[in-house]
Amino acid sequence: MESPEVYTEVYRKARKTHRCACCFREITRSTHYMECTGIWAGAPDRFRIHKSCYELYRKLSDRFHFDDPLPFEELETEARECGHAWPPPLEDKQRTLPMSAEGWLKKTTQ
């Protein structure tokens, strides 16, 4: 993967199920993921990766100071070589505030 010409990263909460570009597991609804949008060699593309995969990705990228961004699909190889658990443990769905709790909070504060 070459360096993208345009690149943005934003954390999102999954409204539907997606597929992680790093570990290829499911990104479960209502968990957080990193959406990476960019233009590579003139072609726009978008990747969605688990929050835990992204954090591992950052950790490894910072450690090695890659000239070019580490391709997502090579994260597994790098992670294993560095002794990290693969695939990374996923965000615990229970720890995120369920939609119903937000609704409940609104109802009780009004």
Ligand SMILES: [Zn+2]
């Ligand atoms: Zn993942």
